[in-house]
Amino acid sequence: MTTTTDVRALLCDAATRLFSDHVTQKMLDAAKRDGWSAALWHELEQAELPLVGVPENAGGAGGTLSDTAAVLRIAARQAAPVPLAETILAGWLLSSAGLQVPRGPLTVGPVLDETLTTVKDGAGWRVSGALKRVPFARIAKQLVVLADSPSGLMVMAVDATHCNITPARNLASEPRDEVVLQNVVVLAAAPAGAGVTRDSLQARGTLMRAVQIGGALEHALDLACEYAKQRVQFGRKIAQFQAIQQELARCGGEVAAAVAATLSAAGVVERLAGNAGADAAHQSLLAVAAAKIRAADAARETVAIAHQVHGAIGVTDEYALHHVTLRALSWREEFGNEVYWSMKLGREMLTAGAGSFWPALSTA
Amino acid sequence: MVGRLTARLWTLRRMSLAIALALDPSSGKQGTVDLATEAALVKDMGTFYEREIVDAARVLVAVEPTLDATDTFERYLAECIVSAPVSTIRGGTTQVLRTLIARRLLGSLK
Numbered sequence: 001m002t003t004t005t006d007v008r009a010l011l012c013d014a015a016t017r018l019f020s021d022h023v024t025q026k027m028l029d030a031a032k033r034d035g036w037s038a039a040l041w042h043e044l045e046q047a048e049l050p051l052v053g054v055p056e057n058a059g060g061a062g063g064t065l066s067d068t069a070a071v072l073r074i075a076a077r078q079a080a081p082v083p084l085a086e087t088i089l090a091g092w093l094l095s096s097a098g099l100q101v102p103r104g105p106l107t108v109g110p111v112l113d114e115t116l117t118t119v120k121d122g123a124g125w126r127v128s129g130a131l132k133r134v135p136f137a138r139i140a141k142q143l144v145v146l147a148d149s150p151s152g153l154m155v156m157a158v159d160a161t162h163c164n165i166t167p168a169r170n171l172a173s174e175p176r177d178e179v180v181l182q183n184v185v186v187l188a189a190a191p192a193g194a195g196v197t198r199d200s201l202q203a204r205g206t207l208m209r210a211v212q213i214g215g216a217l218e219h220a221l222d223l224a225c226e227y228a229k230q231r232v233q234f235g236r237k238i239a240q241f242q243a244i245q246q247e248l249a250r251c252g253g254e255v256a257a258a259v260a261a262t263l264s265a266a267g268v269v270e271r272l273a274g275n276a277g278a279d280a281a282h283q284s285l286l287a288v289a290a291a292k293i294r295a296a297d298a299a300r301e302t303v304a305i306a307h308q309v310h311g312a313i314g315v316t317d318e319y320a321l322h323h324v325t326l327r328a329l330s331w332r333e334e335f336g337n338e339v340y341w342s343m344k345l346g347r348e349m350l351t352a353g354a355g356s357f358w359p360a361l362s363t364a
Numbered sequence: 365m366v367g368r369l370t371a372r373l374w375t376l377r378r379m380s381l382a383i384a385l386a387l388d389p390s391s392g393k394q395g396t397v398d399l400a401t402e403a404a405l406v407k408d409m410g411t412f413y414e415r416e417i418v419d420a421a422r423v424l425v426a427v428e429p430t431l432d433a434t435d436t437f438e439r440y441l442a443e444c445i446v447s448a449p450v451s452t453i454r455g456g457t458t459q460v461l462r463t464l465i466a467r468r469l470l471g472s473l474k
Contacts, residue, residue: 221469246463256379261371290370294375338368342366342371349370
């Protein structure tokens, strides 16, 4: 127990150093135009961070989902403009299907409810379909998709340059591209691994985004506190006004709840992975939905307070705040927003009935 | 509504548990985290949650809650509404708790 915690502490130290050494305001501004930072990605690959959660036999570092979540939280704090969460998701799809995880930035699809069709091509496959809002598609070396085949759900990797990509972006100018696949040659294919479905891809995606929201909000809170200690109004630092203190305290509560819910959910999903029972599925859904709902609620409150404390400077291009706030607000919608997950969780809890409500909440 | 309230309760329970574990003398965590502030934070959010639950129950079921009602739902709801103001007062008012939290967030302001 202590060993994994110690190893994670070392990992977090290394990740914190890497991101704070390399992510600059200039890099973030350039990424709004270029979609990402190739230089930062290079540093990440040197440190093997994209492979943190990939099993050793698939070419990874063999870390846990909690390790992965810890690194993603730190990356999101600095608004790291790289497809780290996407590469991690793609690595999960590939490695659980028994496939090797290639180097380089990867992404996944479908992230919405589209379907892809496949045809056999000699010993291999070809895949077709149109996908929207694919994160970092124009950056990714490979696109890893879940596709239907006559023999069931398959994980397939294609060369992203063989797809027709139309750039689109989210509020923070992160690439969320439209991808058209026309009979694209599949580089690697295998039946989806145990527990890998369209639903579990969405659940893991939303968990990643929730963890990232937690990290981004931590930075928004830090910036708001720093600014309140510098800005002078009516002859005093604004941090000395109780009205500001009360709002910052509320903001602190929201951020703590988002971080606690999301890291805790990663722990629950990690513990239940490989457990195919209905009870495990119920517990996982509860954890993932709770994480996304709580993180999205916290994003709304935290972003509002952080901007309010900053006044007009907070919305200027030159100031760092919008890089994290716009990401947090965009990530709320991705892989299902809080309303989607609330409906899903509400239905699940009502179907299970009042008698099983508290047991479900208090077991995992 | 049920989904969102479940999510908030799940989170509060997780946060309270984390604090309870840290308070356990065998955890070796005392002194490494500022538990009083963490507890203030969870208490602040928990008491607002308590109020949210009561209001959710009130708007979902159209009854006129009465303290001496024979129906248990009506009676419990009435008791909760009457005692609700106390939840954000006992054990530290919201404003005092938030002052403690702000002090931790902002450090020295001299």
